[in-house]
Amino acid sequence: MTAHELIRSSAAEMAAKLASGEITSVELVQAHLDRIAAVDGGERGVNAFLHVNTEEALAVAADVDARRAAGEQLHELAGVPIAVKDLIVTKGQPTTAGSKILEGWMSPYDATVVKKLRAARMPILGKTNLDEFAMGSSTEHSAYGPTRNPWDLDRIPGGSGGGSAAAVAAFEAPLALGTDTGGSIRQPGAVTGTVGVKPTYGAVSRYGAIAMASSLDQIGPVSRTVLDSALLQEVIGGHDPFDSTSLTDPSTGLADAARLGNVAGMKIGIIKELHGEGYQAGVENRFNESLELLRGAGADIVEVSCPNFGYALGAYYLIMPSEASSNLAKFDGVRFGMRRLPAEGPLTIERVMGATRAAGFGDEVKRRIILGTYALSAGYYDAYYGSAQKVRTLIQRDFAAAFEQVDVLISPTAPTTAFKLGEKLNDPLAMYLNDVATIPANMAGVPGLTLPGGLAEEDGLPVGIQLLAPAREDARLYRVGAVLESLIEAQWGGPILDRAPSLVETVVEPVETLDYVETTAKEAN
Amino acid sequence: MAAINREQVAHLAQLAHIEMSDDELDRMANELAVIVDSVKSVSEAAGADVPATSHPIPLTNVMREDVVGHVLTAEEALSGAPDSADGRFKVPAILEES
Numbered sequence: 013m014t015a016h017e018l019i020r021s022s023a024a025e026m027a028a029k030l031a032s033g034e035i036t037s038v039e040l041v042q043a044h045l046d047r048i049a050a051v052d053g054g055e056r057g058v059n060a061f062l063h064v065n066t067e068e069a070l071a072v073a074a075d076v077d078a079r080r081a082a083g084e085q086l087h088e089l090a091g092v093p094i095a096v097k098d099l100i101v102t103k104g105q106p107t108t109a110g111s112k113i114l115e116g117w118m119s120p121y122d123a124t125v126v127k128k129l130r131a132a133r134m135p136i137l138g139k140t141n142l143d144e145f146a147m148g149s150s151t152e153h154s155a156y157g158p159t160r161n162p163w164d165l166d167r168i169p170g171g172s173g174g175g176s177a178a179a180v181a182a183f184e185a186p187l188a189l190g191t192d193t194g195g196s197i198r199q200p201g202a203v204t205g206t207v208g209v210k211p212t213y214g215a216v217s218r219y220g221a222i223a224m225a226s227s228l229d230q231i232g233p234v235s236r237t238v239l240d241s242a243l244l245q246e247v248i249g250g251h252d253p254f255d256s257t258s259l260t261d262p263s264t265g266l267a268d269a270a271r272l273g274n275v276a277g278m279k280i281g282i283i284k285e286l287h288g289e290g291y292q293a294g295v296e297n298r299f300n301e302s303l304e305l306l307r308g309a310g311a312d313i314v315e316v317s318c319p320n321f322g323y324a325l326g327a328y329y330l331i332m333p334s335e336a337s338s339n340l341a342k343f344d345g346v347r348f349g350m351r352r353l354p355a356e357g358p359l360t361i362e363r364v365m366g367a368t369r370a371a372g373f374g375d376e377v378k379r380r381i382i383l384g385t386y387a388l389s390a391g392y393y394d395a396y397y398g399s400a401q402k403v404r405t406l407i408q409r410d411f412a413a414a415f416e417q418v419d420v421l422i423s424p425t426a427p428t429t430a431f432k433l434g435e436k437l438n439d440p441l442a443m444y445l446n447d448v449a450t451i452p453a454n455m456a457g458v459p460g461l462t463l464p465g466g467l468a469e470e471d472g473l474p475v476g477i478q479l480l481a482p483a484r485e486d487a488r489l490y491r492v493g494a495v496l497e498s499l500i501e502a503q504w505g506g507p508i509l510d511r512a513p514s515l516v517e518t519v520v521e522p523v524e525t526l527d528y529v530e531t532t533a534k535e536a537n
Numbered sequence: 538m539a540a541i542n543r544e545q546v547a548h549l550a551q552l553a554h555i556e557m558s559d560d561e562l563d564r565m566a567n568e569l570a571v572i573v574d575s576v577k578s579v580s581e582a583a584g585a586d587v588p589a590t591s592h593p594i595p596l597t598n599v600m601r602e603d604v605v606g607h608v609l610t611a612e613e614a615l616s617g618a619p620d621s622a623d624g625r626f627k628v629p630a631i632l633e634e635s
Contacts, residue, residue: 213593227592251551254607256599257592326576339555344554346626351619353629354556362554362627370556378555385549386541395580402583404590440568441575458591483594510593 015043021245024241025184030080032045033217037073037080037091041135044093045069046399051162051515053231056149058515059159060179065105069093069135070461076133077381087132089243094129095185097176099146100173100231101220102126104135108428109222110144110154110172113372114349117474123220123493124249124255125189125231126242132247134357137185139295144374145197145340146224148172148448152437153376160433161204163473163512167430168487170200176234177204186245187235193224194328195426195450197232202425202476205464205508208234209241210450212483215455216245222457225335226257228454234278236509238463238493242266245486247253269487270494276310278492281418285321286449292428294468298475299424302465305499306492308420316417318410320403321452329444330396337384340377343369377458379440390456396526408456415482422491423449425462425476461489464508474508541569 013029018040021029029035045066052058076091101107101119103126108114122130129136143153151159151174161167162182169178174187178201184497190197193212201208209232216231223229233244249263281302287299304428345368346350346361353359354367373381387396414421424444436442453460465477475516477496481488501507543566550557550565559567611624622626 089611117565117617120616121607121611253601257594257596260593273625320582321580323579326579327582329572329576330579341554343602345619346616346628348617349619358633359629360633361631365554366551369554373555378557378561379565379568379572382549382556382565384545384570386545386569386573388558389549389552396576398589399583401578401591402587403579404593405587406583408593441571444572455593493551529559532568 014048017042018043019047019183019186020351022090022124022237023235024237024243025153026092026186027088029240031049037135038070040091041069041073041093042139044137044185047148047182047421052184055163058162058165058182059157060093060140060182060184060186061174062108062110062141062156063105064138065136068104068465069137072135076135082242087247089247090133091135092187093135093178093185093248095137095140095179095188096126096129097142097173097188097190098141099191102136102139105139107222108156109146110142110156111372111374111377112155112350113343113368115155117349118434119220121220124217124252125146126220126452128248134247140179140188141171142175142492143172144193144377144457145222145336145378145477146172147336147380149195149199149443150433151175152433153374154208155374160431161430162515163205165472167432168203168425170426173200173208173234177201177206178207180206180234180236181509181512184237187240189248190232190234191221192232192321194228194453194454195330195447197234198450198460198476199446201234201462202478203430203443203474205512206234206236207238207241207461208232209245209461209486209489209522210453210459211249211486212259212390212459214257215261215263215459215484215486216249217255217258217536218386219252223339225332226339227335228332230454236507238461238490238497239267239270241461242270242280242490254372265487266490270490271356272491273495273498274309275306275492275495277312278420279312279314280306280492281314281316281421283321283414283416283421283423284317285319286317286423290427290535291424292468292470294470295424295426295428295475298465298468299477301503301527302477302496302500303422305503306496307497309499314418315488316414316421318405318407318414318452320406320410323403324407324452325444325448326409327400328447329383330400331404333384334387335384337381337388340381343372376440397479409459411452411456411482419479419481420488423478423480425449425478429468429471429473429475440453440482449478455481459486459489460485464500464506465492466500466504466508467511541573542566
C-alpha cells in the first residue's frame with residue numbers, strides 16, 4: 013500500500029491495519045507528516061496547522077509499535093494519529109486559541125480530552141487553526157492567517173474549526189478534535205465534505221478547552237466517516253470530575269450504533285423552518301435527495317415545525333457574547349500571554365490591561381466583548397440577556413415537542429456551500445447567518461452530526477446534511493448517519509472526498525507552473 | 538430598545554479594558570448598531586410567563602470530596618506569566634500616584 017493510499021483510509025481501516033501488523037504506527041504518522049509538509053505550508057498552502065508536533069508524534073508511534081510487537085493489548089485506536097484544535101490546551105505544544113494574546117503560550121496542564129488521547133496512545137500530529145477564540149465561521153479571524161478549503165484554495169473552510177475540518181479533508185490527519193459553540197464543528201464539516209459531531213452538552217469534558225460561551229461550548233470529533241467519529245467520541249467522552257457540567261453517562265454504544273446499518277421504521281423529522289428560502293438551490297437539492305434515500309431505506313419522513321428557531325440566531329448573539337465577555341476577562345496581561353505597556357502616560361495595571369487587550373485581540377473578539385458587555389449592563393440586562401434566556405426555553409420546548417413525534421431531526425447543516433475568502437469578512441451579520449441551522453442545537457444542548465450529502469451542481473462544492481437527536485441520544489445520530497452515508501456513497505460511487513482535488517499539484521510551486529505555462533505559450537506563439 | 542451609539546461604545550470599551558482609537562470607536566459603533574438592531578426581535582419573542590434557561594441540561598449542586606485534587610505548582614502557575622518575582626505574579630502599580 014502506498015503512502016498516498018494509506019492516508020486516504022478511514023481511521024477504522026488504519027486501526028485494523030495496525031492491529032494486523034500490515035503497517036506500523038511510525039509509517040502511518042510519517043505518511044501524515046509528509047502530507048502536511050507537502051500541502052500545508054507556503055503562500056497557497058492549506059494552513060490547517062499552527063503547530064506540527066513531529067518529534068512527540070513519532071515517539072508515541074514508536075512506543076505503540078514496540079508495545080504491539082511485545083504483544084501488549086492496546087486501545088483500538090492506539091497508533092492512529094489525530095490533530096487537536098488549538099483552543100484545547102496541550103502540554104509540550106503551544107496553545108494560541110488563534111490569538112496574538114496567547115502567542116507562544118505553553119499550557120502547564122493537558123485538557124481532559126488530550127489526557128484521554130494520550131491514554132489511548134494516539135499520536136498528536138499538532139494543533140489546528142481556528143478563528144480567534146473560536147469566534148467566526150470562516151477561520152479568517154485567526155491571527156495566524158486563514159485556513160484554505162482543500163476543495164478550492166480561494167474559499168473558506170468554515171469556522172471556527174476550519175483547521176480541523178481542512179486537515180481531515182486534505183488527508184493531513186484521519187481524525188481531529190473540534191469545539192462547537194454555535195456550529196464550529198458542523199459548519200466546517202459541511203463546507204469541507206467531512207463528518208463532525210457536536211455531542212450532547214456535557215457528554216465530553218470541556219476541562220482544558222479555552223472557554224468562549226460556557227453554556228454552549230462543546231468538544232467533539234471531526235473525521236471523514238461516521239464510524240470514525242463514533243470511535244473517537246467513545247475515546248474522549250464520559251464523566252470528568254474536573255468539569256462540573258460533565259454528565260455521568262458512559263460514552264459507549266456509539267460505534268455499535270454506527271455499525272447497526274438500518275433505519276427501517278425510524279421516524280425522521282424535516283424541520284420546516286430550516287430549509288427552503290435562504291438556502292442555496294444545490295444545498296436544497298442534495299437535502300431532498302437525502303430524504304428520498306432515507307425513505308427508500310424504510311424510514312418514515314415527516315415534517316415538523318419549530319416556530320421559535322427563527323429567534324435562535326438573535327438570542328445566540330446575545331448569550332454567546334455575554335458569556336464570552338466574561339470568560340475573556342482573564343486575558344489581562346498578568347497571568348499568561350502577552351503584556352503590552354501603554355505608549356505614554358502613567359503605568360498602572362488598568363492601563364496595561366487596556367493596551368494589552370487592544371494589541372492582543374482582533375476585531376471580531378473586540379466586537380463580541382463590547383456587545384456582551386452591553387447586553388449585560390444595568391438597564392439592558394432584562395431586555396437582552398434575560399429575553400435571550402427565555403428564547404432558550406422556547407427553543408427547548410420546540411425540540412421537546414418535535415422529539416415527541418420523531419426519533420431524529422434532519423436539515424441542511426449550512427445554508428450555502430463554501431464562500432470565497434474575504435467575501436463576508438467585512439459584514440459581521442452576513443457571517444453570523446452561516447450558523448442559522450446549527451445554533452438551535454447548542455441553545456438546547458442536544459447533539460448534532462453533519463455528514464457530506466454530495467456536491468452542489470452550481471459550484472461543485474460539498475453540501476452538509478445535519479442530523480439532530482434528543483439530549484443523551486447521540487447514538488441515534490451515528491445509527492442514522494452511517495446508513496445515510498452508505499446510501500450517499502453508493503449513489504455517488506464512493507466517498508464524496510474522492511472528488512476533491514489532490515492538492516499536491518495545486519499547492520507545490522504554483523508560481524513556477526504558471527511561469528512555465530506562460531513561457532510555453534509565448535514560445536508557441 | 539435604544540440603538541447603540543459611539544459614546545456608549547467608548548464607555549463599554551473602558552469597562553471591558555480595551556483601548557480604542559477614534560477610528561475604531563466609529564467603526565465599532567456602526568457595526569454594533571446593525572447587530573443590536575438585528576437581535577431586537579428577541580425581546581418580543583417570549584412573554585413574561587416563560588421561565589429563563591441558563592443551562593441546557595439542568596444539574597444542581599455538583600459537589601466533590603473536600604480533598605486536595607489536581608493542582609498546579611507555583612512554578613507551573615507562573616510559567617506563562619509575562620512577569621513574576623518571588624513566586625508571585627508581578628504587575629505594575631495598582632493605583633495611579635497623585
